[in-house]
Amino acid sequence: MTGFELAVKLHRPEFTLDVAIAAEPGEVLAVLGPNGAGKSTLLGVLAGLLRPDSGYVRLGERPVTDTTSGLLVPPHRRGVGLLAQQGLLFPHLTALANVAFGPRAQGMRKAAAEERARRLLAEVDAAEFAGRKPAKLSGGQQQRVALARALAPEPGVMLLDEPLAALDVDATPAMRALLRRMIRDAKQTTVLVTHSALDALVLADRVVVLTAGRVVEQGPTRDVLARPRSPFAARIAGLNLVSGRACEGGLRTDDGPMVFGRGDADVVAGDRAVAVFPPSSVAVHIERPDGSPRNVVPVVLAAIEPRADVVRLRASASAEGPEWVDGLAADVTPAAVAELNVEPGAGLWFAVKATEVAIHAAGG
Template identity: 45%
Template sequence: MTSHSVRPDDTGTARAVPRPDPGGLDAHLVVRRGAFHLDLRLAAAPGDVVALLGPNGAGKTTALRALAGLTPLTAGHLRLDSADLDRTPPEARPVGVVFQDYLLFPHLSALDNVAFGPRCQGTPKAAARALAADWLDRMGLADHAAAKPRRLSGGQAQRVALARALAVRPRLLLLDEPLAALDARTRLDVRGHLRDHLADFDAVAVLVTHDPLDAMVLADRLVVIEDGHTVQQGAPADIARRPRTDYIARLVGLNLYRGRADGHAVHTDPTDGGAAIATAEHLTGPAFVAFPPSAVTLHHDRPDAPGTGTGAGGVAANLWRCRVAGLETHGDRIRADLTGDLRLTAEVTTVAAAELRLRPGLDVWATVAAAQTHAYPA
């Protein structure tokens, strides 16, 4: 699709002047398969990295397969750099894919794995191998060109798979959980390498992941999918600060409630206990309110007055009677799931948990400073 700008000609008459199309991805992916229905719109400019996040069964992999041409669209459209790809077979699409398990050819060397794509595009063997050698060098794998996949570490195999995808000069790069098969130590290192390579990629990249850290580090924009539909999208920092579903709140580690704001208080829905939460923001109407588990302070006895024992968090304008429903180790801290006046998660140090003798069934008082909450329109 060509856009136009309007300029006067020599006679002063306005005329439309074609303007080069900026290219990129314009997709409306509609896939109906049994009871499942995916209806997802995606748009991205060249150089953008978009991450698809969502729980299992949300439709992330279906969307990726539809973009690759491996799952046909029931309706909608798929345009890449203004070219319609709806009926283009997978092998003819300018798309590179890095699968979760990499799918390297076990009988080929790293070099020939990378050269495979260019050879399929008609590049002569010597030129394809030279191109592959250049990509392996960029990935820091020049010394592993002759190695078969079974001789590569997980991180090395991931980089070979990425080089193979990039060697065909794709206009759309699809990454399906590219770090899921790596151990924690390797994942940290490979994530940094992948971020650098994506920063240099001049076309569109779409990343599917269930890991919020991968999404936050690698993507420019997040699209959160639940039940086949977009529930929220935006910059990673905006999503993390203003979640709009329980799934996103859990993903970024926040207590989230929906209710009705009346000045500096949000009255939560009955499903959350109907409690009022004092907030720093002044709002009116439907609203969300969120706060981190670390903002919650627990007490054996009811504080004499709001603010008792809150420390640096400021005056605690919120006070609820709760019962410990469960405990879980979270890094070097303890997370307590609480029920009662308000369902919430608290996070305390191991020392504080020992001093409080936290255990399931224990009655406690929970306080949260209004300054530690964040309210925003629903």
């Protein structure tokens, strides 16, 4: 097993990737971020498919990219495996030949390569598909074979580029469990690009959040998702996030109004901080409520989004209320929505108890 370390800059018309990331041997690193944040570019740099403008990449102790010396080890000599959203099995080869392709390319004899391919196909529960061409396999079956193929050359580092995004809803849980077994439990050093908090929680030891080409947040998966410090991490964790500066009893947003909450131990008044609370903690009223909640704000209902068993009300700022409510989510039951009887554009009151609002220090 190898770890890796990289520090690269790469200019694209849309953004500049400027990151320094490392992973221990056997660690699974999830990279989260909005579209166009540079996640795929990062994988391309690791795989050797892209040449950064400056910086270096080391796989274990071995430098594979270094712009100062002009070093760029080609993809086929890196030992970096890639599993993309689409399995991209070679359509002209059987599943077995697909899996044996890597070992064969490394010079292994046909019989030995096929034996390894059979063993891997069995491990991903695809032994019975060995003789089939990809066109005769379902999306989920193809992705399993593609995982076996990517593992067959025994890569030092594995790159998973949204490996579950293109699968059927029914096929996703099985593939996720398989990835957990073959990647995380097997201590395979991996970079996993995903949009899903669940995938990150199940598969990754650590999370890096990229936004506009930069790392805005990183840490152990559970911490980042439970206490997000960036809007993107909050959104995929399904939490509301308001940023500002910590103050006594809560946080003051940059345009003035205060959000009441409970601070972490490491929060220092005056420093950058974020207030985080789940949509389920937000109570929704037609009239201004009287009572204990400290945070009571007027909002305009922007959208009504049906979820699995709740309805999410999305707020936008109202003329008389604070700006920070823009984009806040409140989860209520369908019955409550029927009782409120409101349409987007209507004025509402959101109330959140201060005890539900966690104030975290935000880096930078």
